[in-house]
Amino acid sequence: xxxxxxxxxxxxxxALLVGIKKPSIYHHFSTKAELxxxxxxxxxHRFRAALLAIEGHSARAPERLAGxxxxxxxxxxxxxxxxxxxxxxxxxxxxxxxVSAEVKRFFEANLAWLTQVMADGQAxxxxxxxxxxxxxxxxxxxALEGAMVVGRGLASPRGPQAVGTIMISTLLA
Amino acid sequence: xxxxxxxxxxxxxxALLVGIKKPSIYHHFSTKAELxxxxxxxxxHRFRAALLAIEGHSARAPERLAGxxxxxxxxxxxxxxxxxxxxxxxxxxxxxxxVSAEVKRFFEANLAWLTQVMADGQAxxxxxxxxxxxxxxxxxxxALEGAMVVGRGLASPRGPQAVGTIMISTLLA
DNA sequence: GTCTATATTGTGATAGAC
DNA sequence: GTCTATCACAATATAGAC
Numbered sequence: 001x002x003x004x005x006x007x008x009x010x011x012x013x014x015a016l017l018v019g020i021k022k023p024s025i026y027h028h029f030s031t032k033a034e035l036x037x038x039x040x041x042x043x044x045h046r047f048r049a050a051l052l053a054i055e056g057h058s059a060r061a062p063e064r065l066a067g068x069x070x071x072x073x074x075x076x077x078x079x080x081x082x083x084x085x086x087x088x089x090x091x092x093x094x095x096x097x098x099v100s101a102e103v104k105r106f107f108e109a110n111l112a113w114l115t116q117v118m119a120d121g122q123a124x125x126x127x128x129x130x131x132x133x134x135x136x137x138x139x140x141x142x143a144l145e146g147a148m149v150v151g152r153g154l155a156s157p158r159g160p161q162a163v164g165t166i167m168i169s170t171l172l173a
Numbered sequence: 174x175x176x177x178x179x180x181x182x183x184x185x186x187x188a189l190l191v192g193i194k195k196p197s198i199y200h201h202f203s204t205k206a207e208l209x210x211x212x213x214x215x216x217x218h219r220f221r222a223a224l225l226a227i228e229g230h231s232a233r234a235p236e237r238l239a240g241x242x243x244x245x246x247x248x249x250x251x252x253x254x255x256x257x258x259x260x261x262x263x264x265x266x267x268x269x270x271x272v273s274a275e276v277k278r279f280f281e282a283n284l285a286w287l288t289q290v291m292a293d294g295q296a297x298x299x300x301x302x303x304x305x306x307x308x309x310x311x312x313x314x315x316a317l318e319g320a321m322v323v324g325r326g327l328a329s330p331r332g333p334q335a336v337g338t339i340m341i342s343t344l345l346a
Numbered sequence: 347g348t349c350t351a352t353a354t355t356g357t358g359a360t361a362g363a364c
Numbered sequence: 365g366t367c368t369a370t371c372a373c374a375a376t377a378t379a380g381a382c
Binding site for chain 2: 003004005007008080082085086087088089090091092093094100103104106107108128130131135136138139141142143144145146147149150152153154155158162163166167169170171
């Protein structure tokens, strides 16, 4: 899904990848939509865990944002893989509703976390006060998701970390 | 292609859309890859024309950037359509080479134009001097492409114009 | 849990008439 | 330039044996 998208992968691809035959997949997932929904759900769950790890590791907002960008970089550095929900977000209009609903939850969780980080940074004096925290969060998320798409389109090794660094430098107080 | 992506649309969809039968399409495009390549090429060509129009209409960098963001907004406002090359960029790893090559040209042209606008703004004193113009251009492009993906994923009416406005306000001197 | 076999539909593409 | 008819194949999904 990260490499070819929901419409670009088939049960045959999955079967080849995990080493079982195509019909055996149906023992684990009833439909393709259900498989994609679970993948997106797990991805969001692991992403939330990574956000908690950043909070434990970094105290100040700029460092937390750098850690956040590093999450995207780790994904992209692995053969230019896209964020699962970035890829699915682009395909949202041709996705089963239960899958796009999961994608929506991912973005909402990211915006909520980023908004809190931005607000903390503003209160601590490390981040600029304008625009408001929610707007800064939106810009950061869009820039990183976009960096994966553009980096892939350019077939460029330059990934989200580079764009994240640029964004942070414009966000500092 | 803007709504469902390269892997998400078929010749049947196109036939229904333009009102001819599926095989008739082959009189105009020899393969699906060729059709996508031409669509991306035309899109890039029209986008270049729109950039020239912005130059003629706005003189200062901030206004030109607002006009640039408005281009993305116009696309997105029409039923949350994605930038053709943003959609194809996400799918790049499952695209025929001649199509992804066209996508690459689109992003290169955008970065070149944006970099010039940023450099002009820096020289005129309207835009911040750090980071360098090329980095500001990269951030702006990624933020706008990402805004379409995230906006779609969130099923939100909030589009690239809103994110563009946020970006510009962080870029002002 | 995994398999073989198969149903059913969709898809890119071609042949050849008009 | 468009059509009907058709091909070859790939897709999601099911039936039923082991």
